[in-house]
Amino acid sequence: MNPIVGGCLCGAVRYTSKSPPLMTAICSCKHCQRQSGTAFSVLVAVTKGSLEFVGDEPSTYHDRGSSGSPVLRRFCAKCGSPIFSEVAVTPAIDWLKAGTLDDASWLEPTVGIWDESAQPWVPKSDRIDYFPQSPPAAG
Numbered sequence: 499m500n501p502i503v504g505g506c507l508c509g510a511v512r513y514t515s516k517s518p519p520l521m522t523a524i525c526s527c528k529h530c531q532r533q534s535g536t537a538f539s540v541l542v543a544v545t546k547g548s549l550e551f552v553g554d555e556p557s558t559y560h561d562r563g564s565s566g567s568p569v570l571r572r573f574c575a576k577c578g579s580p581i582f583s584e585v586a587v588t589p590a591i592d593w594l595k596a597g598t599l600d601d602a603s604w605l606e607p608t609v610g611i612w613d614e615s616a617q618p619w620v621p622k623s624d625r626i627d628y629f630p631q632s633p634p635a636a637g
């Protein structure tokens with residue numbers, strides 16, 4: 499069974515994915531901190547375009563990443579929950595905000611990006627490979 503089923507806080511945006519999870523990462527960039535209102539985003543990579551929405555389509559904030567390239571930040575217009583991001587430098591992937599999953603018990607982040615802007619109190623995991631910015635292989 500595909501574990502990628504979820505939605506926003508108010509329930510107006512609900513999704514499933516035709517793609518299995520490809521990887522799970524955390525992102526400590528300043529933009530993720532601002533958008534999420536917390537220390538980092540937990541992101542599940544799925545194949546671009548594989549998310550299917552029931553109910554409202556997410557709204558879009560046109561952002562630029564810390565590296566300067568376009569990032570479409572997709573969110574619920576009713577409650578403001580971030581849902582997923584489309585990042586120009588990773589055109590094959592949609593980055594789902596893992597906090598919106600109905601069941602997040604299977605998550606196992608293995609990559610930590612933009613660690614140079616991580617909040618200093620956040621403990622490091624020995625199961626995560628950290629990169630100061632984006633990993634060299636991104637995109």
Ligand SMILES: [Zn+2]
Binds near residue numbers: 507508509510576577
């Ligand atoms: Zn909502």
Ligand SMILES: [Zn+2]
Binds near residue numbers: 527529539612
């Ligand atoms: Zn980020």
